[in-house]
Amino acid sequence: MRLVEPFLELMTGMMTTLKMLVTEKPVTVQYPEEKKAVKPRYRGRHYLTRYENGLEKCIGCALCAAACPADAIFVEASENTDEKRFSPGDRYASTYEINMLRCIYCGFCEDACPTEAIVLGDNYELSFTDRRQAVYTKEMLILPVPQGGAPTPQVTEPGKFTRSVPEMKDPVD
Amino acid sequence: MAKLINLTINGVAVTVPDGTLVVDAAKKAGIDIPVFCYHPKMEPVGMCRQCLVEIGRPAIDRATGQPALNDDGTPKLQFMPKLETACTNPVSEGMVVLTATEKAKAGQKELLELLLTSHPLDCPICDKGGECPLQNLTVEYGSSQSRFIFDEKQRADKHVHLGELINLDRERCIQCARCIRFQRDVAGDPVLGFYQRGRLTDIVTYSDPGFDSVFSGNTTDICPVGALTTADFRFGARSWELKQSASLCAQCPVGCNVTFNTRREAKSGGVMAIKRVMPRQNEQVNETWICDKGRFAGYHYTEAESRLGLDAASMESALSQAADKLAAAKSDAVFLAGGRLSNEDFYNLKQLAAKLGAKAYLYSPMAGGEYTTAYGLGAGSNLGDLGKDDTVLVVASDLYNEAPVWHLRLKAAAKRGATLIVAAGRATKLDEFASFVVRYAYGDEVETVKGLAGKEKIGDAIKNAANLVVFYGSDGLGLAGTSALAAACADLLNGKTGKVNNGLVGVWNAPNTQGAYELGLAPAADLKSELKGKTVYVIAADPAGDDPALADALKSAKAVIAQDILATATTQMAAVVLPAAAYTEREGTYTTAERRVQRFYLAVPAKAGTRADFAIFAELGKKLGVELEGRSALLVMNKIAAEEKAFAGISYARLAEVTAQWPIVGRGDLYYGGTGYENKLGLGVHLALALTPAPSTSGRGGQMRPKENELVAVPVSKIYDLGVTMAPAKLLGQRIGAAAVGLNPVTAAKLNVENGGKVQVQVNGVTAEAIARFDESISTGVVLIYRSFGIPISEPTSVKIVVAEKA
Ligand code: SF4
Ligand code: SF4
Ligand code: SF4
Ligand code: SF4
Ligand code: FES
Numbered sequence: 010m011r012l013v014e015p016f017l018e019l020m021t022g023m024m025t026t027l028k029m030l031v032t033e034k035p036v037t038v039q040y041p042e043e044k045k046a047v048k049p050r051y052r053g054r055h056y057l058t059r060y061e062n063g064l065e066k067c068i069g070c071a072l073c074a075a076a077c078p079a080d081a082i083f084v085e086a087s088e089n090t091d092e093k094r095f096s097p098g099d100r101y102a103s104t105y106e107i108n109m110l111r112c113i114y115c116g117f118c119e120d121a122c123p124t125e126a127i128v129l130g131d132n133y134e135l136s137f138t139d140r141r142q143a144v145y146t147k148e149m150l151i152l153p154v155p156q157g158g159a160p161t162p163q164v165t166e167p168g169k170f171t172r173s174v175p176e177m178k179d180p181v182d
Numbered sequence: 183m184a185k186l187i188n189l190t191i192n193g194v195a196v197t198v199p200d201g202t203l204v205v206d207a208a209k210k211a212g213i214d215i216p217v218f219c220y221h222p223k224m225e226p227v228g229m230c231r232q233c234l235v236e237i238g239r240p241a242i243d244r245a246t247g248q249p250a251l252n253d254d255g256t257p258k259l260q261f262m263p264k265l266e267t268a269c270t271n272p273v274s275e276g277m278v279v280l281t282a283t284e285k286a287k288a289g290q291k292e293l294l295e296l297l298l299t300s301h302p303l304d305c306p307i308c309d310k311g312g313e314c315p316l317q318n319l320t321v322e323y324g325s326s327q328s329r330f331i332f333d334e335k336q337r338a339d340k341h342v343h344l345g346e347l348i349n350l351d352r353e354r355c356i357q358c359a360r361c362i363r364f365q366r367d368v369a370g371d372p373v374l375g376f377y378q379r380g381r382l383t384d385i386v387t388y389s390d391p392g393f394d395s396v397f398s399g400n401t402t403d404i405c406p407v408g409a410l411t412t413a414d415f416r417f418g419a420r421s422w423e424l425k426q427s428a429s430l431c432a433q434c435p436v437g438c439n440v441t442f443n444t445r446r447e448a449k450s451g452g453v454m455a456i457k458r459v460m461p462r463q464n465e466q467v468n469e470t471w472i473c474d475k476g477r478f479a480g481y482h483y484t485e486a487e488s489r490l491g492l493d494a495a496s497m498e499s500a501l502s503q504a505a506d507k508l509a510a511a512k513s514d515a516v517f518l519a520g521g522r523l524s525n526e527d528f529y530n531l532k533q534l535a536a537k538l539g540a541k542a543y544l545y546s547p548m549a550g551g552e553y554t555t556a557y558g559l560g561a562g563s564n565l566g567d568l569g570k571d572d573t574v575l576v577v578a579s580d581l582y583n584e585a586p587v588w589h590l591r592l593k594a595a596a597k598r599g600a601t602l603i604v605a606a607g608r609a610t611k612l613d614e615f616a617s618f619v620v621r622y623a624y625g626d627e628v629e630t631v632k633g634l635a636g637k638e639k640i641g642d643a644i645k646n647a648a649n650l651v652v653f654y655g656s657d658g659l660g661l662a663g664t665s666a667l668a669a670a671c672a673d674l675l676n677g678k679t680g681k682v683n684n685g686l687v688g689v690w691n692a693p694n695t696q697g698a699y700e701l702g703l704a705p706a707a708d709l710k711s712e713l714k715g716k717t718v719y720v721i722a723a724d725p726a727g728d729d730p731a732l733a734d735a736l737k738s739a740k741a742v743i744a745q746d747i748l749a750t751a752t753t754q755m756a757a758v759v760l761p762a763a764a765y766t767e768r769e770g771t772y773t774t775a776e777r778r779v780q781r782f783y784l785a786v787p788a789k790a791g792t793r794a795d796f797a798i799f800a801e802l803g804k805k806l807g808v809e810l811e812g813r814s815a816l817l818v819m820n821k822i823a824a825e826e827k828a829f830a831g832i833s834y835a836r837l838a839e840v841t842a843q844w845p846i847v848g849r850g851d852l853y854y855g856g857t858g859y860e861n862k863l864g865l866g867v868h869l870a871l872a873l874t875p876a877p878s879t880s881g882r883g884g885q886m887r888p889k890e891n892e893l894v895a896v897p898v899s900k901i902y903d904l905g906v907t908m909a910p911a912k913l914l915g916q917r918i919g920a921a922a923v924g925l926n927p928v929t930a931a932k933l934n935v936e937n938g939g940k941v942q943v944q945v946n947g948v949t950a951e952a953i954a955r956f957d958e959s960i961s962t963g964v965v966l967i968y969r970s971f972g973i974p975i976s977e978p979t980s981v982k983i984v985v986a987e988k989a
Contacts, residue, residue, distance in 0.1 A: 070306035071420045085448050086307075086417040099340075100307040100417050104448040123306045171340060173307045 047131045052114045054132040055107055057151040058125065063158025065095050065151065066126035068173040069102035076121035081111035089170075093162040098173025105147035109135050123174050189277035204268040204279055205233055209846055209853045215281050216290055216319050216852040218297075218406045219358035220269035222845030223470065223855075224367055227270075230297075230358050232319070234265035234289035236280040249276075265289040291323045298328060300336035300381065301407075302353040310408030312421035315854040316356070322852065336381050344374070345392030346916055347413055347478060348402060350385055355409035357383045361401035368471070370593050370615060371395035385409070391916065396586045396901055399477040403461065403470075403856040414478050414913055415458040419445045421857075425454075427785035428462060428863035430772055431476035432522065432693040432765055433907065436587045437774030437866075438468035438476055441859040442766065442785040454786045456481050456766060461858040464865055465843045466564040467778065470858040473586035475901055479911035481766050481785075486910035488749040490761035491791030497761070501798070504719070504743045504758045505805035511717035511740065513539035518713075519703065520545045520723035521692025522907075523795055524770030525779065526818035528694070528701045529826070530799035530810050531721065537808040541712070544695070544703040545723035547897065547969065547976055548656040550668025550688055551699025555828070557672040558696075558777045559651065559685035561868035565591045565776075567683055570599035573647035575634070575674070578627050578667060579655025579689040582611035583901040585775075588653070588689075601643040605630055607658050607896075608924070608966070609959035617643070623961035624658040624896050625887035625978065631670040650678055655689035658896035658966075660977030661705055664688075680871050687775050691899065691969075697773030700828050700869060710735040719743045720752050721795065722762070724906060727751035729974040730948060745798060748906055762795045763788040769815040770794070771837065773869065779829070780866035781837040828869045838864040888963030895945050895965045895981035898924070903970035921952040921973055923983070924966030930956060933983055940986035943967065946974045951986055 038045050047053065058066045069086030085104035095101035118127050127150075137143045154160045184199035191208050198207045203226060205215045218230040238259035243250040250258040259278055265286060268279070280286055298320065305311045338352035359376065362385070366372040373389040387393045402410045424443035431438040439462040447455045459480040461472040492500060508515050517535045519528065521544065535542035544551075565588070568574060574592055581589040593615045596602040604612050605620035607627070613619045618640050622630040635641045644650060652671045656664045671686055678684040690696065698704075706712045709725070713735040720742065726733035727750050736742050736755060744756035753759045767788040773779050788794070793801070800812020811817045816834045823832045840861055847855040888894040902908060902918040909918070923943055925935060935941055937956040942949055943965075950973045960966060965983060967975040 068307055069417070070311075071423065072306055075420065075422060083448075085419075088417055098307060172302075173304065 041134075047133070051131050051133075052116045052129040054109065054135055055118070055127055055129050055145075055150060057105065057147065058128055059152055059155060059158065060097075061155055061158055062163075063154040063160060064097055064163065064170070065101060065161055066124045067102045067105060067122075068096050068098055068124055068126070069100045069105075070123060070173075072121045072123060073118035073127050076117040077112075078115060078117060079111045079113050081108045081113075082106070082118060083108075091165050091167045091170075094165045094170060095161045095163075096173070097170040097175070100173060102147060105150065107145045107150065108143055109145055110137070110140060110143040187273045187275050187277075189273050189275070189279065191279040192281055198273055200273075202273050204235065204237065204271045204273055204277075205853065206845070207273050208268065208279065208281060209848075213281060214848075214852040215268045216315075216322070217269055217854055218315065218356060219360060221360055221364075221404055221855065224360070224363050227359060227363065228267045230293075230356065231267060232290060232293050233268040234293065235268045235286050236261055236283055237266045237268075237271060238278040238280075239274060240276040287323065291325065294319055294324050295328060295330070297356050298324065299330045299334070300353070301356075302335075302340075302351075304351070304354065304408065307417075308354070308408035309411040309415060309417065310405075310421075310857075313849055313857050314408060315406045315852065318850065319852060338384075343392065344385070344387045344410075345394065345398065347474065347913065348393050348398050349411050349413055349416070351409050351411070352384060354407045355383075355385060356407055358406060360404050360406065361385065361410055364401055364404060365395060365397070368594075369395055369397040369400070369590060370611070371397060374401075396474045396582065397471065397590065399474050400461070400471050403858050406854055412458070412477070418457040419443075419447075424457060426859060427783050428861075429766065429782040429785055430693070430780055431459070431472060431480065432772070433475045433479060434585045435688070435690040435693060435695060435775035436468065436585045437693060437772055437776075437778065437780055438472045438587055439464040439780065439861060440472060440476065440480075442481065444785055455485070456785055463843055463847050463858060463861045465566060466865065467774065467776070467780075468587045469566065469591070470845075470847060470856060471587060471590060473901075475586065475908075478913050479902070479908050481764075482912075483748065483907045483910040484764035484766050486748055488910075489747060489764075489789055489792075490749055490753065490759060491789055492761050493791055497791060497793070500758050500760055501801050502805065504760060505802050507717050507741050507743060507758065508538060508540075508719065508802065509806055511538075511540070514715075514740070515540035515717045515719060516712055517542035517719045517721065518545050518709075518723055518725065519543070519698070519721040521690060521695035521698055522722040522765075523694060523698070524765065524815070525694065525697045525701065525773055525822060525829075526770050526815045527721075527795035527799070528698050528703060529818060529822045530796045530803070530812070532701055532703065533810055534799050534803050534806070534808055537803075538806070541706075542703055543706040543709070543712070544698045545720075545725060546690065546692065546695050546698075546705050547660065548688065548690055548695070549661045549665040549705055550654065551696070551704060553668040553672040554686050554688045554696060554775070554777075555699050556871065557675050557679050557686040558871060559687060559868070560680050560682045561870060562682045563651075563685065563776065563868065564683070565595060565651070568595040568598070568600045568649060568651065571648040572600040572650070572683065573603065573643045574600055574651045574653070575603045575605065575644065575671075576612060576653045577605045577631055577655070577671060578607070578657040578659055578664075579653055580606065580608075580610040580612075580657055580899065581653070581655075581689065584655060584689050584691070584899050586901065601647070603634070603640055603643065605634070607960060607964070608898075608957055621959065623887065624894070624964045627659060627663060628666045628670045631667065631674070635674065644674060649681070649683040650675060651683065651685060651687065653687045653689055656691070657898050658964075658978065660897065661707065663978065685777075690775055693774075694772040696775045696777060697771075697779075700773055700777075701822075701826060714738045715740055717741045717743070719745070720756070721745040722747075724750035724752045726755055727906075728970075729946065729976060731946060731974070745795065747792070750906060760798055761792045762798060763792040767792070768794040770796075771815070771819060774866075777869045778866040779832055779837060779869060781834060781864050783863060828871070830870065832867055832869075836867055840865055888961075893929070893963055893965050893981045893983060894978055895943075895967045895975055896978045897969050897975040898966045900968045900971075903968060904972060905970035908970070921950065921971035922955050922968060923952045924955050924957045924960060925983075926960050926962045926964070927956045927958060929962045929964070930954060934985055935983065942984045942986050943973055944982040944984075946979060948974055954983075
């Protein structure tokens with residue numbers, strides 16, 4: 010019976026294969042024609058967000074840069090005035106750059122941000138033909154002005170946007 | 183030496199001099215007691231209560247008057263029922279201090295919770311963030327939750343401009359009064375104060391313009407929160423992103439040790455840029471302070487648009503042209519160098535000139551260096567050591583304007599008991615702190631100094647002084663006057679030369695004038711005639727811009743070669759221009775007027791197309807067949823040390839040595855001395871006194887006093903002027919102001935001039951507009967003209983003043 014047993018085992022295996030072939034749908038995704046949805050907490054390419062009125066959330070505090078383990082972020086701040094306001098409060102990021110080749114997509118920057126300005130999105134399609142292209146500037150990172158908002162810099166009413174960090178609730182997903 | 187006291191702190195036995203405060207004793211033992219209002223340079227006030235600790239003192243048996251003992255024979259300790267402040271309690275024998283018990287910790291923690299009730303928690307955008315003791319303490323002790331109601335947080339003004347240099351955020355202020363006390367007690371400029379009471383307490387400035395003090399920037403260093411910040415640095419970078427480079431301030435002869443904070447920046451085109459100037463501790467020079475000129479004018483001129491630069495090929499051809507001109511001229515060349523050059527530059531320059539047989543002159547409005555090199559401060563001197571039985575004489579100098587940190591140091595010396603004598607032709611800020619004020623008519627400087635020893639009390643103070651330091655300046659004097667004055671001052675020091683804490687100090691107008699004198703350079707008595715028909719090589723000086731007469735003299739020269747960092751009137755008329763690197767872009771040493779050689783280090787890379795001055799001289803030397811060291815400043819210093827007697831034994835390694843200093847500045851710790859930097863790269867070395875026989879000190883006068891119905895203009899200095907190293911500091915524009923002349927109201931009345939009115943000044947062949955300012959303290963017939971305001975004035979001279987047409 011030493012010959013029958015291996016044969017049976019082989020047949021069982023082949024049957025499983027056969028069964029899968031007919032019953033299961035293929036899992037291969039035809040990327041790039043077809044794209045897979047990412048999980049809600051997926052960490053992809055960042056973007057800088059805005060408030061509803063169009064003001065930038067980023068206040069140029071560089072805490073993201075300080076938190077970044079890969080030293081991928083560079084921030085340089087300048088002062089807001091009511092005649093030329095980019096963000097609430099005194100300070101805004103006049104230069105904001107992320108080097109996507111250095112970034113390890115850990116999301117520490119998002120955690121460190123006091124205003125929820127930097128958010129990691131779901132875009133994982135980053136490819137470059139030149140190292141310099143990997144440096145994303147503020148213009149590339151910032152979201153477009155939402156409907157009803159005005160582009161920055163704005164002229165604002167004095168005394169209205171005095172605080173950089175709004176009172177916030179704990180974030181949910 | 184004070185009595186020594188033994189005590190234990192957290193079980194560690196500590197021995198400190200009597201009178202030491204518990205906080206300081208603990209710091210010496212390496213134990214940090216958290217503080218806010220206490221600052222080691224100021225008297226304690228016990229305002230913030232952050233330094234709460236448990237203190238036990240040996241109990242005394244009332245019956246016997248002897249220390250009470252426990253059953254086991256150890257001394258019985260008496261603890262107060264409540265915690266005590268470590269900053270107000272001096273140590274006592276047998277004291278036991280507990281800083282980390284649960285009770286003490288709870289006290290410190292609760293205090294912090296109270297302070298944070300109204301703190302805005304602006305840390306993300308606060309310029310103090312990262313170097314803030316409130317942050318550090320919160321991390322150390324604070325709880326993440328507060329028991330206080332958020333909605334009751336105090337809301338206050340976040341943009342108060344205490345003048346255009348310093349911003350106040352009222353919400354962040356914790357009312358520790360450090361700023362107020364600094365201005366009142368350390369600077370002697372009480373322009374800040376508290377207003378209102380309780381939670382409404384507010385910092386206000388009483389002066390106009392706001393925060394009118396040349397020491398204002400220091401309050402931003404010692405403010406333990408981000409309530410006071412400078413307009414200069416505002417949002418420049420986060421403190422942890424900054425690199426540190428040890429350097430010196432080059433704005434005056436004090437030679438304050440500073441740290442340049444640098445960062446690579448997009449705004450400056452991706453290069454390293456200096457972001458701010460911070461004091462670097464040197465207890466013998468500037469302690470932990472710098473003045474606003476150093477902080478806000480500081481390095482800005484090195485970034486001015488008028489910086490010179492040449493590409494490699496043009497530089498090479500400029501060097502060849504300069505070398506050709508010098509080779510053709512040989513001994514017909516004249517070198518003229520300003521006091522902004524380093525010791526290394528002066529040395530190479532001197533060698534080059536000597537080989538050519540050319541004359542080398544120092545370009546300086548003030549003379550007398552032959553006396554300061556022979557009678558200067560002895561090695562080991564420290565103005566901070568002057569006190570009881572010592573005498574300091576200040577003649578013809580307004581230190582508050584000319585060398586601010588000395589003003590502060592002499593004020594402190596007077597407070598310690600030194601006799602401070604101020605002799606000047608007008609009222610100066612130092613008068614207030616002086617034991618004796620001598621007022622003379624301009625022109626009588628030398629006579630006055632000669633007469634001092636004969637005066638009753640002043641004479642005794644000078645003759646019987648344990649130590650005598652004499653500062654002389656150029657208030658109202660030119661070259662001849664300062665030279666005579668230096669001689670007269672040196673005379674007072676006869677017999678005291680070469681001793682520690684004794685000597686003559688020149689209040690120069692440049693960082694390294696003393697170094698130039700030590701290396702044998704001196705100003706020409708009659709510069710104009712020296713230049714005629716010569717090949718003039720001007721380095722780090724702008725004679726053409728200072729005085730049209732000198733511009734004419736340069737025109738009559740055969741050729742002009744100019745070497746500078748900025749474009750000036752002189753470089754514009756020069757046939758060859760050699761662009762030099764600024765001192766922030768290279769290494770080198772300066773000699774302060776106190777005769778201390780100090781090192782400055784490279785802070786930012788050299789601007790493209792420039793070279794260090796000593797290297798340019800070496801390059802020219804190569805073309806002229808003179809071998810000079812041009813590879814590094816260090817190697818030049820080795821040569822100086824080998825060949826110049828005064829510099830013997832000095833090397834870059836020795837200049838970089840540090841010894842422990844007190845107080846401990848401690849940036850990151852909880853015993854907070856301010857954001858100034860610790861000195862890790864050198865305290866400097868005192869020069870030996872020149873061994874050449876001292877020049878004669880007698881028989882020199884030369885005064886110019888106004889005759890009846892005649893006006894005499896005299897040069898005086900103001901801290902902020904329009905000189906090449908000041909004007910590019912945009913922030914100071916308002917404080918610099920317009921050209922002004924000072925007049926006695928009596929003189930002004932004769933001329934129908936009003937205070938603040940516009941006048942036309944005709945002096946030295948120039949007619950210029952200026953604002954008239956009354957000063958009752960000056961003699962009649964004298965017109966004070968401020969240097970570097972566009973009105974040429976180098977010596978006392980006659981002047982005409984007419985009221986300007988009202989527009
Ligand atoms: S995701 Fe992580 S590595 Fe990438 S920029 Fe943010 S902090 Fe840096
Ligand atoms: S993204 Fe957030 S953390 Fe980064 S600089 Fe802007 S506000 Fe600060
Ligand atoms: S401004 Fe700063 S130094 Fe002055 S009282 Fe307030 S916290 Fe203290
Ligand atoms: S006192 Fe003189 S050396 Fe010191 S910071 Fe002021 S200008 Fe600079
Ligand atoms: S009370 Fe001691 S530091 Fe303020």
